[in-house]
Amino acid sequence: MTEIKNIIFDWDNTLFPFKEKYWELAHRQLFSEQLGPFTDQELNRFMEKYHEFDELLWPQVHQRKMMIEELREERLSLTIEYFDLKVDENYLTGFFKKFLNRLFELIEPDEQLIQNLKNLSKNYKLALLSNGGHVEQREKLRRSQVEKLFSVYISGETGYLKPDARAFKNVLTKENFQASETLMVGDLIEHDIKPAQELGMKTAYIGPEKETIADYEFTNIQDFFDSFIEKNGD
Template sequence: MTEVKHIIFDLDNTLFDFNACWEKAHRQIFFERGFDQFTTYDGFMTIYRKIDALLWEKLLAKQITLADLRRQRISLTLQTFNLDFTLLEGDAFYQDFFQLLLAELQPNQQVIDGLKELKVDYDLVILTNGLIEEQQAKVELLGLTDICPIYISEAIGYEKPDLQAFEHVMSANQFQPEQTLMVGDSLTNDIEPAEMLKMKTYHVTDDIISCLEKIQQGTFIT
């Protein structure tokens, strides 16, 4: 088997628990905004998630932008409860939510140490979808800025699962696909496109500390 020399990490839900932060920030803003006067949090989130899924389908089909998704998601959700919420208010809602999400982020020294240990034997990079300003803010708060190069979809012009996103990173770093390991939580965005390019893969399904330990020990399954 070809030796792994390079590792590409996803960021959200791979190097930190984005879903937990997302959920906590939404719960907080739901009550801060007084939406509990009109519905329960669970009732709100049931509708919110359904609309979110539908809008993501449109986003992936390039029918709407990420900004459209964010402002429409809350506006359409509140309309089901007969509440008017303009798209400008939707923008403000997202900005407030995102600040709450950022407040949840803090460095995980075990993750930092684990990445530094891997860096001794492997070339490391992070490849993440998202907006430059937002993803950079996350990386800084997580203490990952100086660990390795960070490639953000808005900056490179390609978004996973587009194969060109992976090819861009490998070309920029002179990585050979058969010597490169892709580590990520998403089968669609991370694992399947990497396998199409003949990269090795590690699907993250448990906590990141365990993942880093398995990679260090060479006991992961590709």
């Protein structure tokens, strides 16, 4: 087996607990402040329905039938309509900006993540490949204090959106990585794992699914770090 020399990480929900931690907390705080008061049970019901509409709409974004900006407004509009809440007509259009500002305020550096990346960089060349807007992703990286720990490639800057093979080829070319010596680490099979494998890269899936097409599977990112750092004796 060819030795792995390079590692490319996905960002949101792989290295950065976006959906599980910050996305959830920022939404809960804003909904409580702006649409409440809610009891804990009422807020949980609101969030459950919000999640349902979010999951219902995302396939349309992946199929390029809906823009991400439309999804953000539509999932909120459907949830508010479901609970028969009354909001100002500008609330929907202005919500995401408020959400993003709140999310930024909540982000704190993860010292364990920072140390893990530093340890990993002793034996591997590291890069990051993320979908997302320039301002949003750069600010999340900056506040997490990891931006300088690897080369960063963001779709909003490169123009290449995963799972487009050009997004991966761009990193391989600019970093002078050989595909067979490079490991792609991500949480989405269709966007991270499958396209990387098609280019001849090794892959590591982070998440709850089992027996995937990935070469390695880890329940969470810490399990990945434990395995690869231990493998090199750090």
